[in-house]
Amino acid sequence: MTLRLLICEDQELVRTGYVTVFDAQPDITVVGEAADGPAAVDAAARLKPDVVVMDIHMPLLDGIEVTRRIAGPGVPDAPKVLVVTTFNVDEYVYAALRAGASGFLLKDAPLAELVNGVRTIMRGESLLSPAVTRTLIGRYADRIRPAAVARADDPLDALARREREVLALMARGLSNAEIAAEMVISLETVKTYVSRILAKLNVRDRVQAVVLAYRTGLVAPDT
Structure with missing residues (x-):
């Protein structure tokens, strides 16, 4: 079964890099891209991805609010959201998890770790280490x-x-x-x-x- 992935990232160079890496995976298909928050909400509704890679700092509507709208409490058939950001700040991680995110990675993580992260949350596992999960929550x-x-x-x-x-x-x-x-x-x-x-x-x-x-x-x- 091929995993359907939506990439939400405002920086075109980064977004293109993500698409290239993920499309090279035999079990992952990039079904769409979004460069701002409203576009991300629309794409998630139209494309029904299994997983969304979400940048926190999206234009017009930040990634946390986008996550809340597409994967928050009460949202039916919600995708799993992997939040990616340049900021390793507890408040961001906490807000993302409360909004419905399933995992959190820094943008400077190796691309192989990002790919593995998408697969991990698709399996229903936590992307945060157990120690970090306990400390943070x-x-x-x-x-x-x-x-x-x-x-x-x-x-x-x-x-x-x-x-x-x-x-x-x-x-x-x-x-x-x-x-x-x-x-x-x-x-x-x-x-x-x-x-x-x-x-x-x-x-x-x-x-x-x-x-x-x-x-x-x-x-x-x-x-």
Whole structure:
């Protein structure tokens, strides 16, 4: 199955380079390009890409707002968004994840890493390292977790006890292999739990599940 990719980047030279690199991949097809925010929103709606490579600093409408419109909460059949920026600033990463992004890379990352990143988020995995995920989301947890969550509205009620345990370990920053070792279960069993958690919580990937774990109070920043 060929992955459909939309590239949103205002610098023509950079955008052309991305197209050249991605079109050379046997499993990826670039279905469109956008040089500004409104064009990116329109292209995502028309072309229905699987993954969008999104520059944060897009003209007319920044990449974070574009991400919110095409992949934010409540958007049906949303693509996965890989945010790329020249700025390694926590606030940008946090805002992008809150808007619905599935991963984050710097523009100076090797092109091979960018290509691998697109494949990674397409598989539903986090592009941020587990340690970075925990540090980043934990740092801003007070902003995303309400003061009180009514039990009747707790989305985690859909999870079985073992699934909650797996989610808590995900939120602590553990990889699948580390979760398997911690719980003394097989790696395949962990993968099955993760898939069930994403489906039951109706989230696209691990990052969004971890955000929800903090928001609902399943874990706290200092756990």
